[in-house]
Each structure stands twice: as structure tokens, then as C-alpha cells.
Amino acid sequence: MAEPKTNGVADVVAPMMLHGRVAIVTGGAGGIGSAVSKHLTSLGARVAVAYVGDPAPAKALVSGINNSVHAAAAADGGGPRAIAVEADVSDAAQVRALFDAAAAAFGGELHILVTAAAVLDFSYPALAETSEASFDAMFGANARGTFLCCREAVNRLARGGRGRIVTFSSSGVGSLRPGYAAYAASKAAVEVMTKILARELRGTGITANVVAPGSTATPMFYTGKTEEEAARYIAEAPLGRLGMPEDIAPLVGFLASDAGGWVNAQVVRCNGGTI
Numbered sequence: 404m405a406e407p408k409t410n411g412v413a414d415v416v417a418p419m420m421l422h423g424r425v426a427i428v429t430g431g432a433g434g435i436g437s438a439v440s441k442h443l444t445s446l447g448a449r450v451a452v453a454y455v456g457d458p459a460p461a462k463a464l465v466s467g468i469n470n471s472v473h474a475a476a477a478a479d480g481g482g483p484r485a486i487a488v489e490a491d492v493s494d495a496a497q498v499r500a501l502f503d504a505a506a507a508a509f510g511g512e513l514h515i516l517v518t519a520a521a522v523l524d525f526s527y528p529a530l531a532e533t534s535e536a537s538f539d540a541m542f543g544a545n546a547r548g549t550f551l552c553c554r555e556a557v558n559r560l561a562r563g564g565r566g567r568i569v570t571f572s573s574s575g576v577g578s579l580r581p582g583y584a585a586y587a588a589s590k591a592a593v594e595v596m597t598k599i600l601a602r603e604l605r606g607t608g609i610t611a612n613v614v615a616p617g618s619t620a621t622p623m624f625y626t627g628k629t630e631e632e633a634a635r636y637i638a639e640a641p642l643g644r645l646g647m648p649e650d651i652a653p654l655v656g657f658l659a660s661d662a663g664g665w666v667n668a669q670v671v672r673c674n675g676g677t678i
Contacts, residue, residue: 420660422447424565425509427501429453429492429552430520432461434621435571438648439517439655444468444484446656448515451505453490455520461487483508492520492548502555515567515659516556518549518593525627527582538585545589546596553600553611566609567659570597572670574617577678590615594670601668610667612658617674619646641676650675 426443430436431452440452441464450468454461468485486508490501506513522544524537549570560566572590575583594613601611618624618636624645625633637645654673657663672678 418445419447420662421515421656424448424514424659425451425505425512426515426517426659427451427453427505427513427552427556428517428519429490429501429548430518430571432464432487433519433521434623435616435619435648435651436517436519437464438652439519440464440485441468442649442652442656443515443517443659446660448659449483449509450485451501451508452485452487453492453501453520454487455489455491458487458489461489492518492552493543495551498548498551498555502559506559512561513556513559514561514565515569516552516560517569517571517655517659518552519571520548521545521571521623523586523623527627529581530584533585541585541589542592545586546592549593550596553596557600557604557607557609560609562607562609564608564661564664566607567663568597568600568609568611569655569658570611570613572613572615574615574672574674574678576615577672578617598668598670610658610664612663612666612668613670614651614654614658615670615672615674616651617646617672617677619648619651621648639677640674644675646673646675 421443426448428436428440428450431440432454440450443450452461452465465485465487469483488501488504490497492498522541553568556568570593572594575587576591597611597613604611651673658666
């Protein structure tokens with residue numbers, strides 16, 4: 404009998420593979436976060452888009468998602484596919500309120516946490532020139548924020564093999580660029596926390612993995628860089644370009660799905676081969 408033809412990843416990441424799942428995406432209206440939010444909803448998930456500061460980008464994103472899947476939502480009993488929730492992830496009370504809002508909006512059970520919220524000092528200071536305020540801001544959002552969200556997720560996500568935690572690091576942990584000392588250190592903390600967490604979750608069926616993007620064409624990448632500096636980053640890429648948010652989102656979707664259920668306690672660098 405002939406082997407059935409497949410389309411590789413396209414067959415694994417099937418349409419609506421996250422149907423019935425509820426996801427929380429911190430930094431969900433940002434450069435990579437917005438692509439993740441849209442991708443998860445395209446796979447059938449309902450998503451709480453967490454943001455901080457100006458609500459306009461999050462509200463526009465949520466409106467676009469809900470309008471684009473109106474027919475699917477109607478067939479699924481109605482209700483929104485996405486909501487926007489303001490939450491400073493460095494504040495434990497706001498993190499709890501974020502999870503409460505997602506549970507209230509989508510029916511109680513939560514399945515997926517993606518921690519894409521991040522802070523970077525766009526002056527790119529050397530360690531000796533890094534202020535305490537800059538250090539605290541990066542560790543507050545990147546490391547403490549991930550800790551608080553993961554701690555809440557451990558007690559709130561569904562058991563039985565459907566719970567997924569996907570944290571965000573950076574390939575900068577491997578590249579060790581000058582000017583990124585505190586930022587890369589905060590992301591290294593995320594990697595260690597996540598891998599230990601995966602082991603502590605033994606018996607729950609919840610997986611925990613890290614996605615570590617490289618240089619990606621987002622406002623976070625371009626801010627504070629000259630055209631010449633950006634060009635040097637691009638020149639390092641074997642594939643001859645920057646990553647796009649849409650290059651990162653499918654990896655998150657895979658790890659959040661049943662297809663990624665055997666991937667656990669891993670740091671996956673998604674950078675086109677630069678590191």
C-alpha cells in the first residue's frame with residue numbers, strides 16, 4: 404500500500420487544532436505577541452490579549468480578530484474569540500485579575516499561557532553604565548513577570564495533557580552581545596525557571612517550553628538602532644533577512660497544541676540559524 408502523502412508541518416498544525424482551548428498571551432498586542440494572538444485564534448483558541456499602557460493597539464487587534472472569525476464564533480455558540488485585558492505582569496494582583504478575566508470571559512477552564520511581554524533598554528548600555536532602574540524594569544517584566552504568570556498558571560491551567568506553558572526568552576542569551584547584559588540575564592533566568600518548572604509539573608500533564616527568537620522585525624528591534632546597525636544584524640542571518648513575527652507564531656502554536664505534547668522542558672531558538 405502506498406504511503407499517504409503529507410505536507411509536513413501543515414499536516415501537523417491542522418486548522419482548528421486548538422478548538423475549545425483558552426489562551427492567555429502577555430504582551431499579546433506587541434510585535435511578536437500580536438502575531439501569536441492572531442495565530443492561536445486562527446487555530447481555534449479563544450485568547451485573552453494582555454497589554455500594558457496604551458489600550459488602542461490591543462483593542463484594534465481584538466476587534467480585527469473578532470471580526471475575522473465572526474462566522475466561526477457564531478457556529479461555536481457565539482461570543483468573542485479574543486478580549487483585551489490590561490495587566491502589568493510584574494504585579495501579582497494584576498496577574499491574578501488577568502487569569503480571572505480570561506476564565507470569566509471564556510467559560511472557566513484555561514489551557515495555554517504564553518508570556519511574550521518584555522522590556523528592553525533601548526539605549527543598550529554596557530553593564531557598567533546600566534542603571535538600577537533599567538535593571539529593575541527588565542527583570543521586573545521579563546523575569547518577575549514570567550515567574551508570576553507561571554506561578555498562576557500552575558494552579559489554573561487544565562490538567563490531563565492539555566495544559567501548555569510557552570515562555571519567551573531571546574537568542575541573545577546565546578549571542579552575548581555587548582549592550583544586552585541585563586536583558587539577556589533576565590531572559591536566561593526565564594530559561595532556567597521554565598526548564599525547572601517543567602520538571603516540577605510532573606504528573607499534571609502540563610508542558611513548559613521556551614521560545615527564543617533571534618532578531619525579528621518588530622519595533623523592539625528597530626528602536627535605538629541606526630540603519631547601519633540594523634543592516635549588520637541582517638548580514639549575520641544565513642537566510643539573508645530578519646525574522647518576522649509570523650515566523651515565530653507557528654512555533655508557539657505547535658508547542659501549544661496536542662502535536663507538541665511530547666516536547667517539554669526545551670529552549671527552542673527560532674532565529675533562522677544566526678546562533
